[in-house]
Amino acid sequence: MAIKFANNAFSTLSAGISAGATSINIASAASFPTLGGSDHMYLSIIGASYVEIVKVTNVSGTTLTCVRGHDGTTGTSAITGDRIELRVTTAMLQDAFSSSFTNITDGTNIIAADSTSDTLTITGTGATTVTNTPGSDTITINSTAGVSAGFAIAMSIAL
Numbered sequence: 048m049a050i051k052f053a054n055n056a057f058s059t060l061s062a063g064i065s066a067g068a069t070s071i072n073i074a075s076a077a078s079f080p081t082l083g084g085s086d087h088m089y090l091s092i093i094g095a096s097y098v099e100i101v102k103v104t105n106v107s108g109t110t111l112t113c114v115r116g117h118d119g120t121t122g123t124s125a126i127t128g129d130r131i132e133l134r135v136t137t138a139m140l141q142d143a144f145s146s147s148f149t150n151i152t153d154g155t156n157i158i159a160a161d162s163t164s165d166t167l168t169i170t171g172t173g174a175t176t177v178t179n180t181p182g183s184d185t186i187t188i189n190s191t192a193g194v195s196a197g198f199a200i201a202m203s204i205a206l
Contacts, residue, residue, distance in 0.1 A: 050142040051080035051088045056133035060092070061109065066122040071101070071111045073131055080133075082106050089117060089139045093130045099123050100136050 056078040064071055071092075080088055082105060090111070092099045099120045105112035111131075115122035118138045169177045176189045 049084075049086045050139060051082060051086050052139075052143075053078060053080045053088075053133055056080070058131050060125055060127055060129045060131060063126045064124065066124050067115065068122075069113055069115065071113060071131070073109050073111060076106050076109050076111070078133075079103075079106060087142075088133060089136045089142075090131050091134045091136070092123075092125050093132065094123065094125055097123050099125075100138065102138070 058073040058075050058078070060071065061074045062072045079090075080086075082088065082103070086104075088103050090101050090103055090113070092101060097120075099115065099122065100117040101111075101113040101115050102117050103111045103113045118136050168179075178187050178189070179185070
């Protein structure tokens with residue numbers, strides 16, 4: 048599932064919603080990102096005395112399909128004219144970091160972050176890997192092609 052972003056994306060509710068509604072009608076979806084497949088975005092509904100964060104999983108015309116009450120907020124009734132905005136939220140950042148930065152590759156070299164073991168592994172074209180060891184501030188260099196002593200010493204000094 049890819050999280051989608053847009054700058055200055057907002058609209059207003061074109062109809063009121065109940066606290067449990069999963070379809071939200073808005074005045075315009077033009078400034079929001081296009082969602083496809085399993086994409087999603089987080090929007091904030093802003094009322095006179097509350098803010099609710101919703102996870103939007105589909106946009107069809109001016110109708111949003113969403114899961115209510117994200118990031119510690121609760122599904123709340125809202126009235127026509129309340130603003131709905133794409134703002135930075137904790138859930139948005141967590142989704143972005145967990146999906147976007149798990150593996151970074153240029154097609155040959157790979158940087159893989161494993162949040163379960165807190166390790167970061169860099170794999171080069173010659174199958175050389177550089178892996179950190181969490182909690183010990185050490186880095187291990189493994190190579191099937193062999194790493195020169197000069198390289199290993201330079202890495203130790205650099206750290």
